[in-house]
Amino acid sequence: MVQPPDDGLRMVALARADLPTEHGTFEAIVFSMAGDPREHVALVFGKPEAQERVAVRVHSECLTGEAFASLKCDCGAQLDGAMREVARRGVGVVLYLRQEGRGIGLANKIRAYALQAQGADTVDANRLLGLPDDARTYEAAAAMVEFLGIRSIELITNNPAKVDAMSTLGVRVEARIPSLVPVGEHARRYLEVKRDRMHHLIPEQRQAVPQSVAHGTNSGSSKR
Ligand SMILES: Nc1nc2c(ncn2[C@@H]2O[C@H](COP(=O)(O)OP(=O)(O)OP(=O)(O)O)[C@@H](O)[C@H]2O)c(=O)[nH]1
Numbered sequence: 001m002v003q004p005p006d007d008g009l010r011m012v013a014l015a016r017a018d019l020p021t022e023h024g025t026f027e028a029i030v031f032s033m034a035g036d037p038r039e040h041v042a043l044v045f046g047k048p049e050a051q052e053r054v055a056v057r058v059h060s061e062c063l064t065g066e067a068f069a070s071l072k073c074d075c076g077a078q079l080d081g082a083m084r085e086v087a088r089r090g091v092g093v094v095l096y097l098r099q100e101g102r103g104i105g106l107a108n109k110i111r112a113y114a115l116q117a118q119g120a121d122t123v124d125a126n127r128l129l130g131l132p133d134d135a136r137t138y139e140a141a142a143a144m145v146e147f148l149g150i151r152s153i154e155l156i157t158n159n160p161a162k163v164d165a166m167s168t169l170g171v172r173v174e175a176r177i178p179s180l181v182p183v184g185e186h187a188r189r190y191l192e193v194k195r196d197r198m199h200h201l202i203p204e205q206r207q208a209v210p211q212s213v214a215h216g217t218n219s220g221s222s223k224r
């Protein structure tokens, strides 16, 4: 059960305000869990409270992909696309979790990038560092869904493990919405490895598109 009253997993809303964006105005709510200093963010569009089948993106922080326009991954375009999709539907939430580098942190991710520059793929680079393939957890995401009073969700992701994790934490996941964005040559191998070694549901034809498309503004995470 998510957010039991007395086991230390209580989620607290620290601050909230409207946030106008290119995709429309979201309410940004900053959360943290008891005993965890990380500030997670819920970007809420419309009124999801008491709604069924709310579109929800559970997004893990990627400073390089979101702030620095890195071409090594699809995170920036996925975040952008999820915000666009939620706004298009009129109701939905983007949950932004502060677990950089699949939970190993920024310095370790950059160490992993250095190993990738020598030929390791994204999975083996973590292993060479003695770190798990994926160190993320989703208790905060599940607790935010419950806090927002959402009855059930459609999860925007290609990662079946994320669907399983949210379901195990008590969130009713009614459907999965693919998060497919065009990527350039740099991220092509990253997506191939996610598909082949991490079991992400990424069709082959989305693996590579010209850079001019990857840099475009139409890279949404719609049901394509
Ligand atoms: N350790 C590590 N983390 C990475 C690497 N590239 C991106 N990331 C992190 O991976 C996280 C995103 O996870 P992904 O595996 O791309 O995708 P996902 O969230 O599991 O699946 P989707 O919901 O379909 O996006 C972010 O926290 C990124 O910072 C990498 O090469 N190594």
Ligand SMILES: [Zn+2]
Residues within 6 Å of the ligand: 062, 064, 065, 066, 073, 074, 075, 076
């Ligand atoms: Zn990324």
